[in-house]
Amino acid sequence: MEESTISGESNENLVSEIPPKQLDQAASEKIKLPLWRLPLIRNCGIGIVAIALFFVISGHLSLYRNYQLAEVGPYILALLGLSLLVGQNGQISIGHGALMAIGAWTFALFQLHTKLPLAVLLILATLVTFIFGSLLGLVAARLRGPYLAGTTLALALGLPDIATRYRSLFGGYQGLQITQPSPPAFLGATFSAQQYLAVIDMICIVIGIIIFANLIRSKTGRNMRAVRDDEIASRISGISVQKTQVFAFAVSAGAAGLGGALLALVSSNVSPGAFTLTLSISLLAGMVIGGTGTIAGPIWGAFIMVYVPQWATTATEKLNLNQGIAANLSLGLYGVLLIVIILLAPMGIQGLLRSGFSKVVLRRQGKLSK
Amino acid sequence: MSNLGNFVLIGLSNGLIYSVVAICIVLIFRSTRVINFSQAALAMFSTYVAVSLIDRGVPYYLAFLIAVIFGFIAGALIERFLMRRVESKSPLNAVIVAVGVLITLEAMAGVIWGATLRNFPSHFSLIGIKIGKSRLGISPFDIFILVVVLVLLGALVFLFRYTKLGMMMRASAFAPEVARLLGVRVGRMLTLGWALAGAGGAVAGMLAAPRVFLFPNNMDAVLVFAFTAAIIGGLDSPVGALVGGLIMGVSLSLIGGYLGSDLENPGAFLILVVVLMARPQGLFSSISERRV
Secondary structure, eight states: OHHHHHHTSOOHHHHHHSOOHHHHHHHHHOOOOOGGGSHHHHHHHHHHHHHHHHHHHHHTSOHHHHHHHHHHHHHHHHHHHHHIIIIITOOOOSOHHHHHHHHHHHHHHHHHHOOOOHHHHHHHHHHHHHHHHHHHHHHHTTOOHHHHHHHHHHHHHHHHHHHHHSHHHHOTTTOEEOOOOOOOGGGOTTOOHHHHHHHHHHHHHHHHHHHHHHHHHSHHHHHHHHHHHOHHHHHHTTOOHHHHHHHHHHHHHHHHHHHHHHHHHHHTEEOGGGGOHHHHHHHHHHHHHHOTTOSSHHHHHHHHHHHHHHHHHHHHHTTTOOHHHHHHHHHHHHHHHHHHHHHHOTTHHHHHHHHHHHHHHHHHTTOSOO | OOHHHHHHHHHHHHHHHHHHHHHHHHHHHHHHOOOOTHHHHHHHHHHHHHHHHHHTTOOHHHHHHHHHHHHHHHHHHHIIIIIHHHTTSOHHHHHHHHHHHHHHHHHHHHHHHOSSOBOOOOSSOOSOOEETTEEOSOOHHHHHHHHHHHHHHHHHHHHHHHOHHHHHHHHHHHOHHHHHHTTOOHHHHHHHHHHHHHHHHHHHHHHHHHHHOBOTTTTHHHHHHHHHHHHHHTSSOHHHHHHHHHHHHHHHHHHHHHHOGGGHHHHHHHHHHHHHHHOTTOSSOOSOOOOO
């Protein structure tokens, strides 16, 4: 009942995101559809194909390229989580860097003190951050807009200091070392560690995207958007605003935690310096630039987060300036690019692509005159 | 003088600086509904302008005045040419543009003035006042800050509560459409709000610089604490910002003094959570809690 009330609303945004009628009915009335048309099955299929493709492609890339790709992965996951929270559920967080830190340290501590396999370590990191996220979500569900932004900002500032304070447990400024796993023997002797990292990243990302894609098409996802668009109306329709918000926060945190664990794995170290306030803020920037709430947005956002600063650095290095000025120039270039991208693509890169795509389609159908 | 007393006094004098920045955040929130991250960079930049004037022999107060005018103009320009373009978009876009401005200004300051720490002259002594045999944790400079904060606060309360201009600014922030229909030049009000916040930021930068030294991102930490202070106070109330700043200053000083300075930042988070769980809209907010 409650779903139909919401989907019946004249809110254009909401209506456009609801899956084709057939699928919706299939879910509720158990109409028999071919298996491959069920979203979960279809998404998993696409995911497996994507992983297999990536596996082949990454074999042809250099060690350095593979490492570069592996560097991007953690941010894609963190951005997926953030994008779900902000874009679908309408809550803001400037503290996702801190959540990544929790995942990273969980991973490091379990690796240090136990002999669990890699997959279990990653799941544990996700779970612990999920639990922390649901606690934080309880706080967040009472706060709105700038109040929530400020609280999460304070978390991002405060949490890394815990690591320096409790040196014996968390390793202080130097942090903790992580041993990178060597690729299993059945992949062959030529399979590099870098390629292995990139493939692990890819598997985690695909799982993350499948969960994201299914979640936003599910009842929970519709509830989230309802809460985002109008809390009072959702309450009237029988949606528990608090439960929805806490759940969104927890899932979002879980994704960030997995991202943090991967970041620790890729950089083979966890230290407070990697999880500063700057990280949280650039995550937010990466999300908006990629396209808030979309599935592909986090991918664009993560590539921009990782490569634009690197590119700005190499661009300014070529000018042969003294080091201080060059560093500042590249920082300034990054700042200017942030502003320019937001001004040119207010809906993010994915929004830009999407509107470009729909224009092409409309023009083909002759519905748009030039 | 007991330790406790001194920690409280030091906390109060730090808190006053948070208060000044918090008041600016409240000002800009009241007049534009945007969280302004570029505030810190504007404050820093204006302070650099002042210090290079002072280096060239310009008297302190004149340099102070010029810095404030610079902040005013810079704030207006940022609103008119950048913020105006994202005003109608999602509020997050404004936040990100402000972050972009913050990064760019900090980098520019680094290029122009170098990234090294530098001292900033203060017109008053920074050494604690002597009473009897012991020195207090409060200096003549702190008293100067207090006076400036009170003047700033008085001016703001007067502007927003008793003048037509203040009323128009509030109206443009709360209900731009209605305000426009009633003949308020909403765009101009927004520009003015940013300009005033820029000027206030310059004051804050000038007051904070002798304490935290001057370097391109010297105001970042101050900004975060000021933001938490503004939230504790209720984001909407200048008096709340003052009280919030003092609460933050004193509690951080006590945490730092008794538990260790590395617990100050986590402490700020805890204070915020405790206060907001009791009052989700802050201590002094006039808007009643939204009942869903």
